[in-house]
Amino acid sequence: MAMLDQIAQQRQRLSQRLIRVDAERTKLSGQLGELEIAERALSRFDGKVVAAQKPKKGRVAKTAAAAVATPKAKASQQARGTSLGDAALKAVKAHAKGASADEVRKYLSRKFGLTVRPNHLGSALQRHRRAGRLENRNQRWYLPAMA
Numbered sequence: 001m002a003m004l005d006q007i008a009q010q011r012q013r014l015s016q017r018l019i020r021v022d023a024e025r026t027k028l029s030g031q032l033g034e035l036e037i038a039e040r041a042l043s044r045f046d047g048k049v050v051a052a053q054k055p056k057k058g059r060v061a062k063t064a065a066a067a068v069a070t071p072k073a074k075a076s077q078q079a080r081g082t083s084l085g086d087a088a089l090k091a092v093k094a095h096a097k098g099a100s101a102d103e104v105r106k107y108l109s110r111k112f113g114l115t116v117r118p119n120h121l122g123s124a125l126q127r128h129r130r131a132g133r134l135e136n137r138n139q140r141w142y143l144p145a146m147a
Helices: 001-044 064-080 085-094 099-114 118-131
Strands: 135-137 138-140
Touching: 064 099, 085 099, 099 118, 118 135
Parallel strands: none
Antiparallel strands: 135 138
């Protein structure tokens, strides 16, 4: 019976501890709600978000820096009106004797003002290769020969 008493005591201690943790969680949840309300009120006066927003179901939360940086990046890319894939094709067309990936990157930077990561450019070029719009021979990109 001593073992059953020890188990019962341990169970009771754990349930009491769980009750305390639940009470603490409820208290912290209320404080978090108050802070979010204060943050929204301050953002109305200040015009910008001070901290990250609470994540909601089905949506991705943005930090203040990401929320501010994202529209600028999209606006500069949309202002040009050319996607990376289209710009890469134009860059290869501009090089009659074929273009290396590095030459394509430099052309995109110079003519379109795009700063492109090498892996993103490689993905765009490979998509064109798979679609039959480009060929890769000796580490250089060419337009396919018309037959």
